[in-house]
Amino acid sequence: MKKIIALLLVLVLAVSLVACAGGKSDKKTIAVIAKGETHAFWQAVKAGAVAAGKEAGYEVTFQGPTSESESEVPNQRNMVEAALNDPSVKAIVLATIGTGFVDQLVAAYDKGLPVVEFDSGLYSNGADITAGKDPTIGSVATDNKKAGGVVAENFYAYLKAQNVLVNGYKVGVIQHDATSTGIDRAEGFIEKIQELAKADNITLEINRQEKQNNAGEYKLGLTALTEWGAQAIFMTNEGVVNEVYPEVKDNAPTYKDILFCGFDAGTNQYDWIKDNGKTCALLVGSVAQDSYSIGYQAVKLAIAKLNNEKVSDVGIGGQWYTTENIDALKDQNIFYMG
Numbered sequence: 001m002k003k004i005i006a007l008l009l010v011l012v013l014a015v016s017l018v019a020c021a022g023g024k025s026d027k028k029t030i031a032v033i034a035k036g037e038t039h040a041f042w043q044a045v046k047a048g049a050v051a052a053g054k055e056a057g058y059e060v061t062f063q064g065p066t067s068e069s070e071s072e073v074p075n076q077r078n079m080v081e082a083a084l085n086d087p088s089v090k091a092i093v094l095a096t097i098g099t100g101f102v103d104q105l106v107a108a109y110d111k112g113l114p115v116v117e118f119d120s121g122l123y124s125n126g127a128d129i130t131a132g133k134d135p136t137i138g139s140v141a142t143d144n145k146k147a148g149g150v151v152a153e154n155f156y157a158y159l160k161a162q163n164v165l166v167n168g169y170k171v172g173v174i175q176h177d178a179t180s181t182g183i184d185r186a187e188g189f190i191e192k193i194q195e196l197a198k199a200d201n202i203t204l205e206i207n208r209q210e211k212q213n214n215a216g217e218y219k220l221g222l223t224a225l226t227e228w229g230a231q232a233i234f235m236t237n238e239g240v241v242n243e244v245y246p247e248v249k250d251n252a253p254t255y256k257d258i259l260f261c262g263f264d265a266g267t268n269q270y271d272w273i274k275d276n277g278k279t280c281a282l283l284v285g286s287v288a289q290d291s292y293s294i295g296y297q298a299v300k301l302a303i304a305k306l307n308n309e310k311v312s313d314v315g316i317g318g319q320w321y322t323t324e325n326i327d328a329l330k331d332q333n334i335f336y337m338g
Contacts, residue, residue: 029059030302031083032093032295033076035119037064040266040338041238041291045119047333048295049093056303058090070098080104084111091302095119109135114305116140118298137305140298140314142289144181147263147318148188151234151287154320155261156196158284159232164259167203169232172225174218174244175210176237182210185236185263211240218243222255230258238264241286245272252280262286263318265335276323287318292333 032049036042046062053060063079065072076097083089084107092108093116094101108115110133117139159165171193175186190206197204207228209221218240225233235241245268248255258281262269265288272283297314305311321329329335 027059027088028057028090029061029086029088030091030093030299031086031089032060032062032299033079033083033095034062034064035068035076035095035097036066037062038066040336041264041289043338044291044333044336045295048292048297049299050295052296052299052303056300058299058303059088060299065097068097073098073100077101077104084108084113089113090306091116093118093298093302105135106133109133114302116298116302116305118294138301138311138313140294140301141316142294142318143315144184145188146315147287147289148185148190148236149192150318150320151185151261151263151285152189152192152196154285155232155234155259156193159259160200164231165197165200165202168205169197169202170205170207170228170230172228172230172233173206173208174221174225174233174235174240175208176218176235176240177212178210182236186210186234189234189236213239216243219247222247226255226258232259232261235260235262238262238266238269241272242266242268245269245283248272249280255281257281259284264289265337267337270326270330270335270337273321273323273326285320285322287320288329288335289318290316290334291336 030053032046034042034045042064049062050060065075073096077100080092080094080101081104083092084104091114095118105115113135114137115135117136119141173186173189176182186208190208194204194206207225207230209224211217211221222233222244235244241262241264248260260281260283262283263286269283269286273285276282294316297316301311301314319329319334321335326335330337
């Protein structure tokens with residue numbers, strides 16, 4: 001009898017282990033690993049990603065480091081390693097802070113896991129990936145150069161309507177860093193606004209301040225442009241706005257004659273737009289990335305590949321907003337607070 005009971009216990013344990021293993025293999029997960037997690041932008045990306053996964057019956061996990069600093073690359077690399085070692089993960093959606101992910105990308109290829117680039121991508125033109133072992137199947141991101149051009153088009157139209165444009169009109173740019181994101185936004189803005197001015201036989205003076213994401217750097221850029229005599233200033237991301245706005249607000253007389261435009265979203269841009277030039281210099285408008293759609297389309301792209309459907313890159317357009325449409329975009333999860 002003791003032998004029979006022992007045998008039955010072994011059989012029950014074996015069945016349990018098989019059931020557990022079967023349940024684990026049946027689980028379908030898409031691992032989204034972003035450059036951050038807590039910021040409102042990433043929370044909107046997460047909401048879109050989760051929604052896309054739910055529609056298709058996939059669980060979506062979402063992770064990102066505590067800050068978008070290259071010092072966090074090892075932590076982000078560990079997140080990718082964990083996803084690679086999880087048998088339930090069927091695809092990875094990835095935006096890396098820096099380089100150094102070649103081994104992980106090759107491992108994804110060897111495991112047959114498709115990788116979707118999103119936001120700012122993974123590496124430069126595939127140059128540092130082992131030949132023939134690139135797992136990426138497409139990218140989903142804002143076209144930063146094109147979006148910079150959208151800012152320029154709308155900002156130039158405003159300047160033209162105000163009849164302030166003359167030869168030698170001084171336009172400044174505070175570029176948030178030397179990554180492709182900052183460079184593309186700045187260059188897209190500069191190229192487009194010069195093109196538009198040239199069509200009107202106007203020559204603009206351009207002063208580009210490239211600054212790092214360190215406390216006080218963007219304020220230094222603002223000071224340099226103000227001393228130069230800038231009449232209009234483009235700020236390439238939310239971080240620039242967050243440092244420039246308090247300075248402009250606290251020292252309103254110094255900046256009252258400068259017209260500003262920006263990029264991204266956030267509470268400071270919301271407050272500045274809503275002020276509408278009443279208490280400080282005017283923020284004419286900005287372009288918001290559609291962060292919800294970035295997350296949604298990135299996961300949809302991964303699922304399409306898993307379903308053996310044709311896939312291609314998805315460019316997410318930015319949307320120009322002013323005091324007139326900012327609340328509507330907020331309701332659509334395109335403009336975020338925080």
